[in-house]
Amino acid sequence: MARTISPASKGKAPRTPRGEKTLRKILDAALLEFGQRGFHDSSIVGITSRAKVALGTFYTYFDSKEAVFAALVRDMSRQVRDHVAPDIEGSLDEIDRERRALSSYLRFVFEHKEVYRIIDEAEFVDPAGFRTHYETAAARIVTRLEEAVAKGQMRDDGPLATEVRAWAIMGMNVFLGLRFGVWGRQDAELVAAHANAMLRKGLER
Amino acid sequence: MARTISPASKGKAPRTPRGEKTLRKILDAALLEFGQRGFHDSSIVGITSRAKVALGTFYTYFDSKEAVFAALVRDMSRQVRDHVAPDIEGSLDEIDRERRALSSYLRFVFEHKEVYRIIDEAEFVDPAGFRTHYETAAARIVTRLEEAVAKGQMRDDGPLATEVRAWAIMGMNVFLGLRFGVWGRQDAELVAAHANAMLRKGLER
DNA sequence: ATGAAAGTTGAACCGGGTTTCAACTTGTGA
DNA sequence: TCACAAGTTGAAACCCGGTTCAACTTTCAT
Numbered sequence: 001m002a003r004t005i006s007p008a009s010k011g012k013a014p015r016t017p018r019g020e021k022t023l024r025k026i027l028d029a030a031l032l033e034f035g036q037r038g039f040h041d042s043s044i045v046g047i048t049s050r051a052k053v054a055l056g057t058f059y060t061y062f063d064s065k066e067a068v069f070a071a072l073v074r075d076m077s078r079q080v081r082d083h084v085a086p087d088i089e090g091s092l093d094e095i096d097r098e099r100r101a102l103s104s105y106l107r108f109v110f111e112h113k114e115v116y117r118i119i120d121e122a123e124f125v126d127p128a129g130f131r132t133h134y135e136t137a138a139a140r141i142v143t144r145l146e147e148a149v150a151k152g153q154m155r156d157d158g159p160l161a162t163e164v165r166a167w168a169i170m171g172m173n174v175f176l177g178l179r180f181g182v183w184g185r186q187d188a189e190l191v192a193a194h195a196n197a198m199l200r201k202g203l204e205r
Numbered sequence: 206m207a208r209t210i211s212p213a214s215k216g217k218a219p220r221t222p223r224g225e226k227t228l229r230k231i232l233d234a235a236l237l238e239f240g241q242r243g244f245h246d247s248s249i250v251g252i253t254s255r256a257k258v259a260l261g262t263f264y265t266y267f268d269s270k271e272a273v274f275a276a277l278v279r280d281m282s283r284q285v286r287d288h289v290a291p292d293i294e295g296s297l298d299e300i301d302r303e304r305r306a307l308s309s310y311l312r313f314v315f316e317h318k319e320v321y322r323i324i325d326e327a328e329f330v331d332p333a334g335f336r337t338h339y340e341t342a343a344a345r346i347v348t349r350l351e352e353a354v355a356k357g358q359m360r361d362d363g364p365l366a367t368e369v370r371a372w373a374i375m376g377m378n379v380f381l382g383l384r385f386g387v388w389g390r391q392d393a394e395l396v397a398a399h400a401n402a403m404l405r406k407g408l409e410r
Numbered sequence: 411a412t413g414a415a416a417g418t419t420g421a422a423c424c425g426g427g428t429t430t431c432a433a434c435t436t437g438t439g440a
Numbered sequence: 441t442c443a444c445a446a447g448t449t450g451a452a453a454c455c456c457g458g459t460t461c462a463a464c465t466t467t468c469a470t
Contacts, residue, residue, distance in 0.1 A: 016437075016446060038329050040245055043427060054449040059429070095408055124243050124326055131388070138384075154408045157399065160391070164399040165408065167384045168377040175376025176369065179343075183336070186365070194362065194369040202407035203300055203359045203370065221416060221467070248457060259419040261461080270458070 008071060009063040023061050025051040027075065030068045035114025039069060039125045066125060073122045073129040076115045081137075083108045094148030098141075099196035102173050106188035109181030116182055134170065141166040169199070213276060214268040228266050230256040232280070235273045240319025244274060244330045271330060278327045278334040281320045286342075288313045299353030303346075304401035307378050311393035314386030321387055339375065346371040374404070 014020045029051035033042045044065060048055050062068045087104035091097040109116050122130035145162050148154035176195060180186040219225045234256035238247045249270060253260050267273045292309035296302040314321050327335035350367050353359035381400060385391040 014447085018437075019447065022447080040329070044429085045427075056429090056431080056450065057448055060447065065428075120325075121329055124245075124329070134383075148408070153410075155406075155410060157402070160395065161399045161402075164381065164385075164396055165403055167380045168400050168403060171376040171378070171380025171383075172373040173376070175372050175379065178339075178376075179372045180369075190365065191369055194366045195373050197362070197366075198370055198373060198404070198407070200407045200409050201360075202403070202405045203353070204405050205358075205360060219417085223467070224417065227417075249459085250457075260421095261419055261459090262417075264459070265417065 008061040009067045012061050012063070014061065019060075022051075022053060022057060025053065026058060026061060026068070027072065030072055031076075031114060031118070034069065034072065034118055034121070038117070039065075039121055069118075069122070070126040070129050072118055073126050073133065076118055077129070077133040077136075079112075079115065080105070080108060080119075081140075094144060094151060094153045095196065095200050097144060098169060098199060099192050102176065102195055103188045103192035105173055106177060106181050106191060109177040110185070110188070113182050116177060138163075138166045138170055141169055213266040214272045217266050217268070219266065224265075227256075227258060227262060230258065231263060231266060231273070232277065235277055236281075236319055236323070239274060239277065239323055239326070243322070244270075244326055274323075274327070275331040275334050277323055278331050278338065281323055282334070282338040282341075284317075284320065285310070285313060285324075286345075299349060299356060299358045300401070300405050302349060303374060303404060304397050307381065307400055308393045308397035310378055311382055311386050311396060314382040315390070315393070318387050321382060343368075343371045343375055346374055377404075 008014075008023060014023050026047060030042075030047045032050055033046045037046065042065075044058050045055060047068070048058050058068075062071070084101055084104045088097050088100045091100050119130070119133060122133065142162055145154065145165055149156045149162075172195060176191055180188075180191050213219075213228060219228050231252060235247075235252045237255055238251045242251065247270075249263050250260060252273070253263050263273075267276070289306055289309045293302050293305045296305050324335070324338060327338065347367055350359065350370055354361045354367075377400060381396055385393075385396050
């Protein structure tokens with residue numbers, strides 16, 4: 001699970017390779033701990049013992065329990081984006097792009113249920129990070145939808161319609177991730193195909 | 206905010222009118238406390254002082270902090286359902302029914318942001334209640350979609366497609382509630398109309 | 411009227427987890 | 441080689457809120 005270093009709390013960045021390695025160990029351990037136990041049942045001791053460092057070392061890199069969590073949210077948010085981005089290159093058309101995005105997202109959720117949980121829990125532990133995550137995700141979808149309009153592949157019903165569609169698509173993806181990725185298990189391609197058919201043609205007739 | 210009494214913890218039901226009144230006060234206070242502060246920053250003292258009862262009284266009706274929360278989740282789940290149900294009677298057709306359901310849900314979220322928050326937080330505090338809430342909600346949508354198929358108003362692509370559509374619609378509703386009900390504010394009818402147009406006709410062309 | 415059941419009270423107990431810190435170790439540049 | 445900066449350590453201080461309980465008050469059926 002390679003990961004570039006996430007910015008720790010202000011003024012607490014590691015200054016040597018040794019420090020970087022330790023920070024990375026703590027972040028990896030925190031992901032496990034929070035993912036398995038949730039924010040509250042997690043403890044700093046739990047994190048540091050998984051990371052095999054002393055309790056105090058934690059505070060070399062983070063100001064508080066909330067701070068690691070926030071760092072993790074930024075990290076995970078980036079990971080989701082970076083996972084999906086390459087998978088939607090070279091789609092047949094703009095709506096097909098959304099199918100691929102969902103399929104890619106579902107596959108990501110399969111492998112990283114902890115990430116799903118952490119982003120969800122951010123609503124309560126790191127509200128600002130949570131909001132940023134979804135607002136930037138929505139903004140990316142809006143951009144894609146505007147391209148679809150520009151290419152004449154989608155009806156243009158004004159900016160509010162676009163915003164509504166983007167959030168609708170995002171909500172759809174998240175809940176399909178919960179139902180078919182975290183709770184159940186279904187072929188990602190199949191689920192994405194069904195959802196996309198609905199998106200493309202609608203339900204009517 | 207009238208509310209019928211929610212079952213408290215087992216063997217802790219009130220046996221007199223006085224007890225019922227106290228239980229109701231505690232539940233109302235708990236809704237406020239949890240809605241404003243979130244589960245973890247909430248405290249029993251916070252609840253009982255809002256309710257203007259002594260600390261110990263809390264334990265006459267509930268076994269623990271988690272137990273009130275769970276009772277609240279059941280209650281809120283029922284409230285959402287009861288709010289939407291009458292509003293979708295006598296719709297033009299089965300797909301229009303979904304428009305009305307969303308519109309009704311959005312209006313509910315406007316008035317009760319706390320409820321949105323509590324149900325979301327249930328994912329971590331009362332996972333079983335959370336799952337039940339969404340699974341029963343999805344089941345209701347599935348039933349409606351099956352009716353739509355039966356009436357020849359919707360394409361039939363098999364049971365998986367129906368399940369996917371139901372969860373997609375639900376996720377869409379929840380996220381539109383977050384974006385246009387909790388965070389921002391938009392005319393519920395307008396948002397529901399845009400979302401429903403997408404659902405009915407799809408995005409294409 | 412009366413006593414047993416139901417309900418109320420809040421001080422005190424209790425455990426657990428975050429955060430601090432001063433001593434110690436490691437690495438590096440001059 | 442030496443000294444200073446960076447990093448590590450874990451015991452203990454500190455804090456806080458959930459839960460208990462025995463004494464007290466209210467209600468209500470007989």
